[in-house]
Amino acid sequence: MQLADFGMSHETPNLFAQKNDLGKCVSSCGDFPIKIGSKLYKIETKLKENWFSAAESCRRWGGYLLNIESATEIELMVSITNSDRFWVSANCLAQDRNFISIATGVAMPYSSWAPGQPDNSAGNEYCVQAAKAGLSDEPCETRLNYVCQANIL
Structure with missing residues (x-):
């Protein structure tokens, strides 16, 4: 199973959130109401989606699922989020237990797994969720809240 099987790729969509010459975001930045440093965030807590739908929604808004870069983030x-758990960009759809980010095609810069994770306890846990306890693998079809991210270049 690969991202292409779902009509997706792991191209880095940085161009979606570039600023123009006037310092204004191009097209989609308005969809990301939270700005912290050079990053924009959109938190979806009203609609729970499976990992694929969440990733597609983020892409449609001009970003990607959260690519965690630090413990602070x-x-x-x-x-x-005020949510106990939410989707982030990492997955191991190749089923090799190497979790990569849909945003970059490589491992997330920061990963702090919850105790005993990743465990693939259901036998089909190929997507990653974040929670207070840390990251854990989860079946991709589970419906969760999610955080989208876009970078300002």
Whole structure:
């Protein structure tokens, strides 16, 4: 199973959130109401989706599922979401237990797994969720809240 099987790729969509010459975001930045540093975030807590639908929604808005880069970032998102768990960009759809980010095609820069994770306990846990306890693998069809991210270049 690969991202292409679902009509998706792991191209880095940085161009979606570039600023124009006037310092304004191009097209989709308005869909990302939270700005922290050079990153924009959209937190979806009203609609729970499976990992694929969440990734597609983020792409449609001009970003990608959250690509965690630090402990501070995950703590901040956990507190802002007011949700016990939410989808992030990592997956191992290749079923090789190497979790890569849909945003970059490589491992997330920061990964702090919850105790005993990843465990693939259901035998089909190929997508990654974040929670207060840390990251854990989860069946991709589970419906969760999610955080989208776009970078300002």
